[in-house]
Amino acid sequence: MAGSDPKDFFKQQPEAPAIKAEVLPPFFKSWVEARQAEETISVDKPLLYLDLQAVPSSTPEVAATASHKLLKNLFISAGSRYDANKAVQPVFLDGSKAGLQQLQEQVEALPFYEDLHHKPVFLHSPETIGWVKEQLSQGTPAFVATDPFGHKLAQDLWHLALEQGQSDFLLLFEYKRLASAFKTAKEGSALATLLGDRLPKIREFFLRAGHASKKEKFALEQFKESLLDREFQTSTFKINAPGKDQTQFYLLLVSKNELAHTRFKEQLLPYCEYQEDGVALFGANQKAIKVLVPEYYQYLPFSQMKLTQDLAQKAALFHSMTLEKIYQKHNVGTPYSRENYLTAFEKLKEEGKITLLNPKTGQVVYKLAFTCRIKFKKE
Template identity: 25%
Template sequence: MKGKKFFEERTDQSEVKARIVAKYFATWAKVVMPSAEKADKKIAYIDLYAGPGRYKDGAASTPLLVLDTAIGNPQIAKMLVAYFNDVDQNNTATLQEEIQSLPNISTLKHAPIVTCGPVDDDAAEYFNATRLVPSFSFVDPFGYKGLSLKIVKGVIKDWGCDCVFFFNYNRINAGISNPSVKHHMDALFGEKRAEDLRNKLPGLSPELREAAILEELAAEIKSLGGKYVLPFTFKNSNGNRTSHKLIFVSKHFKGYEIMKDIMASESSVVDEGVPSLSYSPADASMPLLFSLAQPMSKLRGMLLKDFAGQTLTLDQLYESHSVGKPYIKKNYREALKELEDAGKISATSVKGKRRKGTYPSHVRIKFEGET
């Protein structure tokens, strides 16, 4: 047996990241399997930087969590093709051992595939040229080498294909203006957007710098076909600086909605029921810093302004308004109920009676100002 090699440290952030990915895989699989069963009868999980499978303390990392989910669900076990890659041969050897040691691993119809190799231009070309079965892909490089949006484009291009990637904000923030890593930054943002950032960032405050970087990244992803982009932010131990971001990409609002609910449940701060979509070890010890935003008041005001004179359902309102905002569907229901109680909107069922304060699909919500 080869000498085992483990991730040296399991941080709170790494646990949150792994849970988000594993939770989304489980829910995504249930959504796509009915359609996939009529076609290729396969779904895929793709992890391009899989690591050795466990942390030093023995806790499972993402690959083993995903496989545990598949083993525990007979339908997923029948359809899942799991593909794991890492550039480090020690990692892949250890991961293979860990996979074989999983209880009931033989119940998977398709044995997990483990490969060792770089994630480079050849990999990007392969994913862009190959039709994929419905796939959920995870790209978690160390730093920025190998993180190319051409890869993201390739793994989301087909039906049922979503992607999440880990974005080392600290290293990328420092690397944008570093000539020695220019080609890596160009691969991530695209040459024009990377150059625009180099011109735009000097002199900006840390907050505006972060916003500008995320804006350009999201714009480039959308230009490549990723209609919905949802970031989850990890802060440093003091809670005052961003260290990493987990970026989710999908072509469909359903995926966006599912992932937002998952990220909401992993947020370390919830203010008036509105999740921060971030995790910081400092949040629990400094609650006062996060209790002053009054986000629900802002949401109620936005709804009255943005939908003045309109009549629509809750689903229509949520899909058109929630993208790019931290609010989840529960927040919209609460805001609508408060607005209805205040007499600022009315709600009418087109299919019999309704219980006040509820907004199922047959209820039409009317905002003041309609003529």
């Protein structure tokens, strides 16, 4: 992180490689843990880490790249409970053949290279590309880091992984690339297949809508809904240019794993600005609306008031769950923090709408904690 405050990092207007190097390596550890919690993983059948935009370092500071940081984390994890060194097969691709060759030379020169259990695979040849396609076609779980609107092979591989439904994706892209791709996508392309009937609707909306922000919002919503059609939920971190109400990048986690979404958000909350009610604006360099009267919070996309109301309305869904379980299931796709949930349930307790129970004995307790079982009272 740059400086003492994580938010300072995005105030420097970093480019995509720097953002990926900041966010991806620490989150990847959480992803491996989430995957290992739900699957049996063997050394003979490792998870794939597939970086489809693995640009080499353009400076002598190789240690600053996402590739180096991630591989070092794999090396350090050897022998730990979550031994990612044995559990993960790294795979790298770049749009430039020369860039991929340079990256391979940099990786093979790392002091811990020989200690990597699964040596990185570089997609130089038809043989290696065929191998990774076969792995994805067989349903091997993968973590795919890419720009979904990048070069054709990257698009084809991420779409293949998407169609198999076993992978998770960290997508980093500029909005202008999304808009351009939607306008130029050809029939039968990976993007056109993903969007389906939505593509002509998007193009029609682009022609009708006058304001650029409306086009951006609609296009992103359609993209996310096409992923939801495949049962993938999306967490969206919006990165604005410093001092401007203008999107610079979108960072999306696309996953079916609730725990992965939760960890992704928790990692990025320190980079966020906050509303006056303590709810994060999930993004960087965002500007909060000044609320003059409390009632206005109901009109914001997310607020402490709306969280409390939503939990009360979903009493039947969450009845008798622990607060931790409610948090993990409800928070996906929202900016709400653990503290927001504590505040919401304290409010519901004050209003007499819930009873707190000891999860083991079923006895009534009075101090709210994430281990408490929540009993909603019937109205």
